[in-house]
Amino acid sequence: SQTIHQWPATLVQPVGSPLSLECTVEGTSNPNLYWYRQAAGRGLQLLFYSVGIGQISSEVPQNLSASRPQDRQFILSSKKLLLSDSGFYLCALEGARDTEAFFGQGTRLTVV
């Protein structure tokens, strides 16, 4: 069965520091992977999606970047965090047609 792992669960980082959030999946190959951000009281904002190794599409210009160095690994990064980067970050694995997406448990990032 497909599973998705995301870490860390919580993170407090100072402004200007770098960021690396990792997401890995199991039980599937060549998945479509997504990074979303959810600000407090807001909906899901799609940040990046990837259909394969090295293939990244950015939905919103911002201070973040994403990489997919391996088929089952999707990384969200920043060189210098801003206060506005605070939020709840979710990694998602798109299921095959007619099946649901799977989400990681999320990372609560607080930039101070």
Place this chain on the structure above:
Amino acid sequence: GNSVTQMEGPVTLSEEAFLTINCTYTATGYPSLFWYVQYPGEGLQLLLKATKADDKGSNKGFEATYRKETTSFHLEKGSVQVSDSAVYFCARQGGSEKLVFGKGTKLTVNP
């Protein structure tokens, strides 16, 4: 492009009230439709789904019917409970199209 339009909340109901959260989608292709639920501090989890027109998804007393003629997938529950308090997301998925979510609707059920 493909999109999902969802009733914006927040929605506040008393226990045992009837719930409807509206969701409409763009009719490109033949998407599968989903409702996800997010409890506080957690990721999203599937609530129910429908993969073709006229299908009805159901789970935990919630229901939604895939209506191709109105491009809708409204979520309903006849009698909500306090434990149903959460954020609900409508989503579409299909073929080579991106997984697309509505903005989410926060539901609060008071005892």
